[in-house]
Amino acid sequence: xxxxxxxxxxxxxxxxxxxxxxxxxxxxxxxxxxxxxxxxxxxxxxxxxxxxxxxxxxxxxxxxxxxxxxxxxxxxxxxxxxxxxxxxxxxxxxxxxxxxxxxxxxxxxxxxxxxxxxxxx
Numbered sequence: 702x703x704x705x706x707x708x709x710x711x712x713x714x715x716x717x718x719x720x721x722x723x724x725x726x727x728x729x730x731x732x733x734x735x736x737x738x739x740x741x742x743x744x745x746x747x748x749x750x751x752x753x754x755x756x757x758x759x760x761x762x763x764x765x766x767x768x769x770x771x772x773x774x775x776x777x778x779x780x781x782x783x784x785x786x787x788x789x790x791x792x793x794x795x796x797x798x799x800x801x802x803x804x805x806x807x808x809x810x811x812x813x814x815x816x817x818x819x820x821x822x
Contacts, residue, residue: 704777705768708744717744717782724807728789728800729764732782733808741775743768744782751790760785767798776810 708714721734736742745764747757764783768775775781789797805811 704739704772704775705741705743708742708780708782713742713780714744714746714782717780721780721782722808724804725786726800726804728786728792728797729804730784730786731801731804731808732784733779733810735778736780737778739777741772741777742780744780745785746782747785751785751787756790760789763794763797764801767801771802771811774812775805776812779810781805781810 717732717734721732723730723732725731743765745761747760749757751757751760764785768783783801789800792800802811
């Protein structure tokens with residue numbers, strides 16, 4: 702990821718949950734907050750209730766890939782946490798991608814016109 706790094710610390714996740722903006726749909730919840738730098742920091746949360754480790758890791762890889770492919774259209778300078786919901790485990794990639802990008806757009810951290818171009822592909 703060219704413009705991003707990972708969120709690792711629990712206190713940063715907690716601060717986002719408490720003070721960040723959030724948006725949710727059937728598959729995901731996204732929390733975001735400005736971080737004061739020129740880079741985004743991304744955190745992914747897939748709870749143990751959602752399935753075995755192999756399934757959870759597959760979902761994490763899919764979410765990471767969605768962000769990586771669309772990284773150029775995301776606004777910079779944000780901490781972003783993506784929390785997966787139960788329905789995300791069974792969702793096809795395209796539905797998951799659409800849900801992710803629509804939430805990011807509603808939060809104002811993703812450019813809509815770029816999303817519409819990729820939707821036609």
